[in-house]
Amino acid sequence: MDAKSNSSISEFVLLGLTDLAQLQVTLFIFVLIFYIINLVGNLSIMVITIIATSLHTPMYYFLWNLSFLDITFSSVTVPKMMTDFFALEKTISFSGCITQIHFFHFLGSTEAMLLTVMSYDRYVAIGYPLRYSAIMNIRVCWCLSLGTWIIGYSQSLLHTVMVVRLPFCGPNLVKHFVCDIKPVIKLACADTSLNLKLLNRIAGTLATTSLLLTLLSYVYIGKFLLKIRTIEGRKRAFSTCSAHLTVVFLLFGTVIFTYLGTSTQDSLDHDRAAAVLFTVVTPALNPIIYTLRNKDMKKAIKKMVHNLLCS
Secondary structure (H helix, E strand, O other): OOOOOOOOOOEEEEOOOOOOHHHHHHHHHHHHHHHHHHHHHHHHHHHHHHHOHHHOOHHHHHHHHHHHHHHHHHHHHHHHHHHHOOOOOOEEEHHHHHHHHHHHHHHHHHHHHHHHHHHHHHHHHHHOHHHHHHHOOHHHHHHHHHHHHHHHHHHHHHHHHHHHOOOOOOOOEEOOOOOOHHHHHOOOOOOOHHHHHHHHHHHHHHHHHHHHHHHHHHHHHHHHHHHOOOHHHHHHHHHHHHHHHHHHHHHHHHHHHHHOOOOOHHHHHHHHHHHHHHHHHHHHHHHHHHHHOOHHHHHHHHHHHHHHHHO
16 A cells, blocks of 8 residues: 555654754763663663573563563664754655554554563462463464564554555645644644544553553462461562563553543643653663563672673
8 A cells, every 4th residue: 555645645744742943962862871771771681681591581582672662663763863952944844754653552562462461470479389381371472472462463453554544735844753643633634533442442542551451461470479478478479460560550540541541732742852851761671671671680690790790
């Protein structure tokens, strides 16, 4: 399908985070620091989980997927946003905008569902430790992770096709630093109520359902923790969940806030601020949270550093 067949414009202009010139350098440094932390932290996790044989478990298999998603999801938007801070014309081609919409929703929704899968993994590990290896075998892990990617791709493809079918006659000013569905379809010269309904119902339902299933897993985990008699045992069991639970609230809080609301001008401004959190901040915090609050990961890092120094 030709993305420009129904449109008289060939490119969009991204208005970015702010039009105040004095803030451009500050914002660039802020975003650059978080992006470097994202790349270094998540790449380190990916390398460590491959090298350290003690981490060859389902939990760290899913964590590897999460780190990969954090890097790619952030890379869909952040490099373009940083170059736009100093660009005279913050343009993006029509096809480039549609591509960005697709991967933005594809990778974002996949990550949300992967967090739900990770909560189920923790539920099995704590509730059925003796049967954990049998339940969460390699085939199950592959099916669960592949399922999140397929569902994420499918729902994103639906929204992308619905946007491509809209005619765009101008203006072409997108009030965002990324081509997201709400600010883009606001520029269409046609009725977009169906697009908004699909977005709110599908993306909103996907995010809400993923969050509810995650919380349900932790309700059952809480019941299992109450059965552990020693306080030390409870702390040790919950320590494997605390990092994941922190990441869940960071991501889902901003996503649900963004995609369950109405598309007013004020809401678009709020969406832009929320998008900074889940595209710039959260992907950078994830590796910090998982390394600082994970004993197995810290042991693997210390062992790797020790081996490098000795060699």
